[in-house]
Amino acid sequence: MAETSAARAAHHRAVAAEIREKTENILPEIAARAGETEALRRVPDANIAALRQAGWFTAFLPARYGGQELDILSFYELLPMIGQVCPSTAWATMLLGIHTQGAAMFSEKAQDELWADAPDTLLSSSLAPVGKVTPVEGGLRISGRYRFSTGCDHARWAIIGSAHADPATGKIEARMNLVPATDYAIDDASWHVTGMSGSGSKDLVLEDVFVPEHRSELTQALNSYAARGHQVNRDPLYRCAFGPFFAYGLSAASIGIAEGVIAAYTAHQGKRISAFTGGTVAESAPAYMRLAEAAQEVDCAKLMLRRDMSDLMAAAETEHVLDYAATTRMRCNATYVTELCTRAVDRLFRASGGMALQRDNHLQRAFRDMHGAAAHAFSDYDVARQIYGRLLLGLPPAGNLA
Structure with a gap:
């Protein structure tokens, strides 16, 4: 290091x-x-x-x-x-x-x-705490169907989210748990989708799996330098709060999709001839106006990512624990990056003509994949802006928003 x-x-x-x-x-x-x-x-x-x-x-x-x-x-x-x-x-x-x-x-x-x-x-994950969790001596027992575990075919372990009432205090504990691939089944039939279909985000099925205590960490600890690994791995990378770290990963992928669409649209329009006028479509004002706006949206998305990730790294360098206001802003900004990229992709796809629908055209696949990315729970701009809006107005967090 x-x-x-x-x-x-x-x-x-x-x-x-x-x-x-x-x-x-x-x-x-x-x-x-x-x-x-x-x-x-x-x-x-x-x-x-x-x-x-x-x-x-x-x-x-x-x-x-x-x-x-x-x-x-x-x-x-x-x-x-x-x-x-x-x-x-x-x-x-x-x-x-x-x-x-x-x-x-x-x-x-x-x-x-x-x-x-x-x-x-490699590790895949399914972080939504949807299964049955039973505290037992030395750890937890977990059962359930955990969905959307991207890349699970290539992973030897999975990070599984859980939530249960602490036996001593009655308070709900949100945890992340490491589970080896030998302890779960991958449901191959669970992933037949329209967008992001190549990501292999299949269901993991756990049946009364024992997770020893050393493979379980409080979710909050991963965001506040209180996890056990922080004492072992001292590089600032491992002091970056996992929540914003994770959320902006989805945003970075979305930026790539949008940039690919901009490149494909530019090439496509440059050689496209209108069947009605015989003119080059690229010389049409709406065609290049749409391109300009999409390019600006993606530029803004990249700048927002750079600022927030720079802030996250600066906090990690100084061992400063980000407060609720900072993490909420970053979460909302991460979803807004995806929102900007989705708008850019939609704007250009609508102006690309019927040939963009061909199965061998990159534009149609990127359009579907962009909406697949935007459908992720961490990319839900409606939820994120409710949380952030309440914060900006000084309202308490709403219990039905996550």
């Missing part, structure tokens, strides 16, 4: 440059497999192997297991490269990558189980 801020920054630049160079080399093959990715309903093994070689899955791995400890902003500014050519692959890469940061906040014993003998271990 780098010992000073200057040394860390130099390390981050070097790692990011290497990932960028390697990713640029594999983008053509990832793009060529976009149709296959959608047909498989998961990311192809060849994509995962190529991305692993490029360094994506060790970016957030602790250095003591051979990881790079890359900063969050570099990761999120690199991710759109993948999203431009294959949104499903970017979505899975993002989630499989950032779960490493969350898992690094668990106990040292849990981390050793994950990575001591297999530093290439």
